[in-house]
Amino acid sequence: MGTDSETTRVLLAQPPAVRASSRNISDPRSASLRTPVGGRVTVRLGANLTLDCPVTGVPQPLVTWHRLEGSLSWNSVPLQNGSLLLQNLSLQDDGTYTCVAANPLGKAASSSLVHVTALGASSGHQEMGRKRVVMASRIGTVISITPGDVLRIGCPVVPSHRRPVKWTFQNHTLEQAAGLQYNGRVLEINTRSEGFEGRYGCQTHTNNQLISAWIQVHSQEFEWRFSEWSVCSASCGNRGSQVRKAQCVDADGQETNPAYCQNRPKPVTKPRPCNVQNCPPSWASTVWSRCSSWCGGGVRQRQVWCQRVEASGTVRVRPSEECGGSSRPEEREECVSETCAEWVTGSWGQCSGRCLGPAVSTQRRTVFCRNLNASNSNPNCDIKQRPSSVRNCTSEMCDVHWRVLPWRRCTASCGSGFQSRKVECIHRDNNKTLPDLHCAWQPRPVTWQHCNITSCGGECKDTTHYCEVVKRLKLCPVEPYTQRCCQSCSHSAS
Structure with missing residues (x-):
């Protein structure tokens, strides 16, 4: 005896639907933005934008993305969840992007108008410039500056110096101008402007002596460059991809510490597909079956077929003749099992186990593993093939029920008393009383309860x-x- 069950989930087929947004989003400051498809989206130059395409439908719709103005650009990445990632947006990425959801019952589509603006894009770069503070010297100082840093040059005088300081550049007197600021003994240069390389000098008098110091400033150019593409991960099909990394390089193109490029926006790199083409037909097979013999020689089998992986990723079974250029794998081969052990069962014992229900009990038998080749080594049987050692059985000893006797008199006539009754496990046929464990498979009735829970009034009795x-x-x-x-x-x- 026993039970078994199987569950099947039935779904009602539904055509695709896109839960589009009707809101217009404008965020020209954020470097990263995510929004459902639909409406107009305004983002800043260089930002990353993720367009989600939430869809419903049974079977699950397939989502594809298209651009009204032409094909998707290199920085448009369709994600596995159906979203579209637009990386490092440029002004050329302006356009209408449409997600299309399709299943056998139909199609649904929704679009977003993406507008890329340069407003606010420069504020992030202004924060990237570091401040460098150096001191000119009488014998001269030479430094290299990364363009974008703010350079402050100090003239070697005490902070309390109050006499005029003359600043020169390439031996010409400096005037206050865009990118140049000086206040006495400190000259500040914004190196984002071109032509800042050269010799800066300062002159002043202290204790009737002329102090003259200078510093030579060179531009140390660092920039991000992409490395070469890696070798394609596949020779055909649709799973081949190549990657490359962004490297910080100096003016000679040599890779250097990425910290030198921290004032420049790091370009976003993404894998690109490669070798997207139909694969030549090839043989495929299932895994080998178990050996037909669990001890000694036997045979094992597998299924073999010819298939081709197409550029779309679809795997199609082809006629065997198309794989004739290579030898067909074997479908059957000899095998030897060194297990040489089997499960051995004893006879079923008496049906005298714990009662599980009306007339239902359990019985047991011994199960053990033994070698078949008289070997003294530990037997090694497949645990998944182990026979059951317990099963249900029919037992008259379990044909029982609870017999309930009447309630005894309440211990109090008023106030709060209690009363009890006798509950016995009785065999239905011979009406004999059995231990309570024989009836344990069904709830045992209560044997006591409160009674006469009433006020006794003011009389003393x-x-x-x-x-x-x-x-x-x-x-x-x-x-x-x-x-x-x-x-x-x-x-x-x-």
Whole structure:
């Protein structure tokens, strides 16, 4: 005896639907933005934009992305969840992007108008410039500056110096101008402007002596460049991809510490597909079956067929003749099993286990693994093939029920008493009383309960028959005996 079940999920087919947004989004400051498809989206130059395409439908619709102005550009990445990632947006990425959801019942589409603006794009770069503070010297100082840094040059005088300081560039007197600021002994140069390389000098008098110092500033150019593409990960089909990394290089093109490029926006790199083409037909097979013999020689089998992986990723079975250029794998081969062990079962024991239901009990048998080749090594049987050692069986000993006797008299006529009753496990045929464990498979009725939970009023009288015992044990001061044995306890007090 036993049970078994199987569940099947039935879904009602539905055509595709896109839960599009009707909101217009404008965020020209954020470097990254995510929004559902639909409406107009305004983002800043260089930002990353993710367009989600939430769809419903049964079977699950296939989502594809298209651009009204032409094919998707290199920085447009369709994601596995159906979204579209637009990386490092440029002004050329302006356009209408449409997601199309399709299944066998139809298609649905929704579009977003993406507008890329340069407004706010420069504010992020202004924060990238580091501040470099250096001191000119009488014998000269030479430094290299990364364009974009803010350079402050100090003239070697004490902070309390109040006499005029003359600043020169390439031996010409400097005037206040865009990108140049000086206030006495400090000259500030914004190196984002071109032509900042050269010799800067300062002159002033202190203690009737002329102080002259200078510094030579060179531009140390660093930039991000892409490395070469890696070798394609596949020779055909649709899973081939190549990757490349962004490297910080100096003016000679040599890779250097990425920290030198931190004032420049790092370009976003993404894998690109490669070798997207139909594969030549090839043989495919299932895994080998188990050996037909669990001890000694036998055979094992597998299925073999000719297939071709297409550029779309679809795998199609082809006629065997198309794979004739290579030898067909074997579908059957000899095998040897070194297990040489088997499960051995004993006879079923008596049906005397725990009762599981009306007339249903359990019985057991021994199960063990033994070698078949008289070997003394530990036997090694397949645990998945182990026979059951317990099963249900029919037993008259379990044809039982609970017999409930009437309630006894309540222990109190008012106040709060309790009463009990006898509950027995009885065999249905011979009406004999059995241990309670034989009836344990069904709920046991309650054997006691409260009764006469009513007020006893103001009259002093005994409301239970065991008041003499209460009086003898001197329990009258204890509640609830004081109330239930009011009359007896009052005589005791007197």
